[in-house]
Amino acid sequence: MNPRIYTVKEFAEILGVSDATIRxxxxxxxxxxxxxxxxxxxxxxxxxxxxxxxxxx
Structure with missing residues (x-):
């Protein structure tokens, strides 16, 4: 499970999402x-x- 969570977090960083979304x-x-x-x-x-x-x- 942890790799899936990490992938979602990494993908959000790559897309450059807003601070609220990063939280x-x-x-x-x-x-x-x-x-x-x-x-x-x-x-x-x-x-x-x-x-x-x-x-x-």
Missing amino acids: KVEALCLLDVLENDARLREIYITIVKEMAIKYGA
Whole structure:
């Protein structure tokens, strides 16, 4: 996941986006990446469901 977050941040720097947008980009986290990638989101949901069943949440 970290390479994806790094790529988004690097891409924003290359484009020369505004300071407000740079702050938003710097605040990106794992959940932001998952939100934008349907495949990763489904994998994450499956893992969380399995852990919830296994650990009784």
